[in-house]
Amino acid sequence: MKFKHRLAYYLFGALLGGFFVIYFLGAKADSKGVEFCYLPNCRVLKELRSKSLEYSPEAKATLEQNWVNLDDIKKTMQYGDVDFSKSNTAYKSGKVYVIAGKNSDNEAITVTMINYSNKVILDKIEKR
Missing domain, CATH: 1.20.5 (Single alpha-helices involved in coiled-coils or other helix-helix interfaces)
Structure with a gap:
């Protein structure tokens, strides 16, 4: 043949x-x-979504400003891009992850989260 x-x-x-x-x-x-989820970005986002989410005082103040809401944070945790050059650094007993996403007005945002063994803390939200 x-x-x-x-x-x-x-x-x-x-x-x-x-x-x-x-x-x-x-x-x-x-x-x-x-x-x-086999790629690193997907695995990190899946792990962050699987734990309970708490908010720092700075993140609560940012959410009250109404340019970003909790749905934007959830979409960023679902579809965002983890910046590994700034992430996975040790912070107290957790690790810091920086995630790039967009809010409902299609503005670029950066979300900083601290991943602990039993919870995730939303540390800060910034416009890029």
Whole structure:
């Protein structure tokens, strides 16, 4: 059998197998609320979302200014980008994470969070 025929069979089988995997694993993820987080950004955000969220006095004051709200923070924790050059630094008994996101007015914001073993503290919110 010629190489191009073997390559065509291989690619067809790989494509068919890929569709089956996506179909079955996608159905499993949709039915049980499972998400696949293998990249560092996704893993950090998932860990931060899994713990209870508390607010520092500075963050409470910023939230009262009404240019950012709690929904913006939750969306940043879901879809934001972790700045690893400024993050993962030790702070007391936790680690600091800096996350870039956007508020409801589509303005760029930076959220600083401190991740402890049992909770996450929203430390400060800044416009970029």
